[in-house]
Amino acid sequence: MEKNTITIEIKQEVSITLVWIVAGVIVVSLAFLLTPRSTEVWPALNTAGIFAGAYLIALLIYALWKPISRRLRVAGGIVAIVVLACSAFTWVRMEDQTRWQVDQVMRVRTLIGRGVMCYEMPIPLLKTLEAYHQQGVEKKETLADVFRRLQNGATVGSNIHKPSWEGDPMTVTVEALDLNRIVLISQETYVKGREPNFKNYDGKAGMVQEKFILTKKGISHVSEN
Amino acid sequence: MSQKTESSEFAPAFLWQVCVLSIIALSVMISSERVLFKHTPHYVEDPRTVLFPWVIAGMHTLENGLNAFAGKPARFPEAVVQARVLAAVLIGFVVCPGAFLLEWRRRRLNRDGAGGRSQLRGSSLLYGFSGVIALFVAASIIPISVISETSRQHVRQGLAVQDNRDLIINDIHFLALNIYQYRLLPRDLGGGNGSYRGYRLPEEMSRTNDATYSVSVTDHAVTIHAQSLLYPTASVEVKVDTTRRLAWWKFAGEFQ
Numbered sequence: 001m002e003k004n005t006i007t008i009e010i011k012q013e014v015s016i017t018l019v020w021i022v023a024g025v026i027v028v029s030l031a032f033l034l035t036p037r038s039t040e041v042w043p044a045l046n047t048a049g050i051f052a053g054a055y056l057i058a059l060l061i062y063a064l065w066k067p068i069s070r071r072l073r074v075a076g077g078i079v080a081i082v083v084l085a086c087s088a089f090t091w092v093r094m095e096d097q098t099r100w101q102v103d104q105v106m107r108v109r110t111l112i113g114r115g116v117m118c119y120e121m122p123i124p125l126l127k128t129l130e131a132y133h134q135q136g137v138e139k140k141e142t143l144a145d146v147f148r149r150l151q152n153g154a155t156v157g158s159n160i161h162k163p164s165w166e167g168d169p170m171t172v173t174v175e176a177l178d179l180n181r182i183v184l185i186s187q188e189t190y191v192k193g194r195e196p197n198f199k200n201y202d203g204k205a206g207m208v209q210e211k212f213i214l215t216k217k218g219i220s221h222v223s224e225n
Numbered sequence: 226m227s228q229k230t231e232s233s234e235f236a237p238a239f240l241w242q243v244c245v246l247s248i249i250a251l252s253v254m255i256s257s258e259r260v261l262f263k264h265t266p267h268y269v270e271d272p273r274t275v276l277f278p279w280v281i282a283g284m285h286t287l288e289n290g291l292n293a294f295a296g297k298p299a300r301f302p303e304a305v306v307q308a309r310v311l312a313a314v315l316i317g318f319v320v321c322p323g324a325f326l327l328e329w330r331r332r333r334l335n336r337d338g339a340g341g342r343s344q345l346r347g348s349s350l351l352y353g354f355s356g357v358i359a360l361f362v363a364a365s366i367i368p369i370s371v372i373s374e375t376s377r378q379h380v381r382q383g384l385a386v387q388d389n390r391d392l393i394i395n396d397i398h399f400l401a402l403n404i405y406q407y408r409l410l411p412r413d414l415g416g417g418n419g420s421y422r423g424y425r426l427p428e429e430m431s432r433t434n435d436a437t438y439s440v441s442v443t444d445h446a447v448t449i450h451a452q453s454l455l456y457p458t459a460s461v462e463v464k465v466d467t468t469r470r471l472a473w474w475k476f477a478g479e480f481q
Contacts, residue, residue, distance in 0.1 A: 017327040024319040032311050039289060039299035041282035041310055048311065049278075052318035063326035068333060083363040090370040091279045097377050098283040102290030104384055109294050111391055115398065122402050126469065130409045169296070190296045217414050218406045221399065 020062075024055045042095055049091060056084065110191050110208060117186045117210045118221070121172055124151055124160060125184065125214040132216065142179040143216060161186070173201060175211070182214040185224075193225030200225070276362055277369070278313035281306060317362050324355035386456060386479045392435045393451045393461055397471065400430060400438060404447045405469040420444050421465075436461075453480070 032048035060080045064073045128147045135141065141149070151160050154174050161172040169189055176183035185201050187209040196206040209224040285306055289299040302310075328351065407424050410416020417423055424442045431438050436451040446464050453459040458478035463471050 017324065017331075020327055021320055021323045024323055025315055028314060028319055029311060032307075032314065037301065039301050041285045041302045041306065044307070045278055045282045045310055045314070048314050049318075052314055056318060056322060059323055059326055063330045068330065072333075079363070083366055086366040086370045087362075090277075090366060090373055093370075093373065093377065094279040094283045095286075097373075097380075098286040098290075101380075102286060102293070105290045105294050107388075108391075111395065115395055118395070118402075119398055126402075126406065126409065129406065133409060133411055190293075218410060218416075219402065221402075 028052045113188050113191050113208055114210060121184050121186055121212045122219055125212055125219050128214060143182055144177050144179050147182050180216055184212045186210050195225050198225040276313055276317045278310045281310050321355040321358040324351050325359040328352040389435055389453055389455050390480045396433055397449055397451060397463060400449055401465045401469055401471055404465050421447050
């Protein structure tokens with residue numbers, strides 16, 4: 001009779017263990033899988049993490065509940081709080097750090113894009129300026145004439161950028177070609193600039209865009225977005 | 226009857242049925258992933274850890290960041306990635322701590338009550354295995370959080386210096402343009418008429434948020450000196466030649 005009683009108790013404890021684990025697996029899995037689909041893993045992971053944290057706290061309270069001694073309860077509780085706090089801290093910091101690194105990557109991309117534009121765009125304008133002033137005091141050609149001559153007859157809307165490599169997406173477009181005023185524009189096709197609502201030259205919105213203006217007094221630069 | 230019941234803690238073949246089912250489920254998931262989705266190259270190497278889900282999620286975020294850098298759209302996490310993350314949460318935060326703590330409590334109470342030694346059974350193996358995993362996660366999380374916080378500070382500090390340096394180089398390119406067009410312009414338009422002699426740095430270009438700038442001029446070259454405002458020992462020096470080319474770059478202090 002006594003042996004039978006012990007056997008039932010053991011079975012009950014195993015059942016309790018299985019119920020705890022199965023319930024935890026189901027709840028955390030549902031929290032993870034039912035989170036709306038995203039290109040990031042974080043939303044689903046954070047939701048599952050909140051449920052897993054709540055589960056762990058409930059589990060710890062149950063596991064350390066009486067008749068476990070007070071000394072063990074206090075020690076176990078302190079260790080659990082430290083481990084859970086460190087886990088949450090590392091978890092949150094990792095999310096913050098990876099997002100920051102992605103921001104940095106795009107910041108570097110923006111800087112590279114602007115740098116290339118600001119190096120490449122003045123080159124045809126400087127050549128034009130040099131040729132224009134080499135004519136001396138009596139000018140036979142206007143700035144527009146010189147520019148067209150040096151840029152193979154470029155007109156308003158022409159892309160005068162020669163691709164540096166196959167698939168080079170950069171364009172340098174002639175926006176204005178007045179007698180003594182030439183405006184060049186270049187923009188990124190997918191790198192976002194400062195103002196999200198800025199209307200780009202090609203109709204897109206919010207992309208990096210740089211403008212250089214040549215007059216006979218020199219070149220001026222406008223960082224439009 | 227009671228002898229038989231005590232020796233089989235779980236239903237017959239329960240444990241190995243669970244193991245076989247788990248292996249089949251994992252195999253189906255991984256093989257369907259390979260069949261359904263073409264292999265796509267990754268910029269970031271897959272993390273080797275299976276216990277820290279935030280590492281796997283972080284790698285996916287970085288992967289998408291590098292896709293954005295290359296102008297590609299962000300990708301949804303593949304089923305394998307999601308399975309790994311979920312498995313890591315379940316192993317590290319549900320199954321192992323659950324099995325370990327509940328078995329620990331059972332043993333504790335049995336020891337206090339009956340005082341007998343338990344024999345080696347399925348639950349003992351599960352207790353040992355889950356205990357190792359749970360204690361490994363618990364023991365490693367403190368040094369991991371300290372190390373990751375330290376490296377995070379190092380990365381941010383390093384990138385802040387690099388950022389300041391890049392912005393100064395960017396400013397220098399604009400200065401070089403201003404200097405070179407001075408050379409091209411005739412004297413009546415305020416230029417040097419083929420020489421750099423007489424060039425003066427415009428007031429608005431001599432100081433930005435990043436650095437202060439000064440120039441020393443000869444007929445055929447202008448040397449630009451940039452002194453960082455954020456890192457007082459850091460500076461950049463470079464020479465603009467007669468073709469607008471920037472040559473003889475010198476970086477000092479933190480910029481080296």
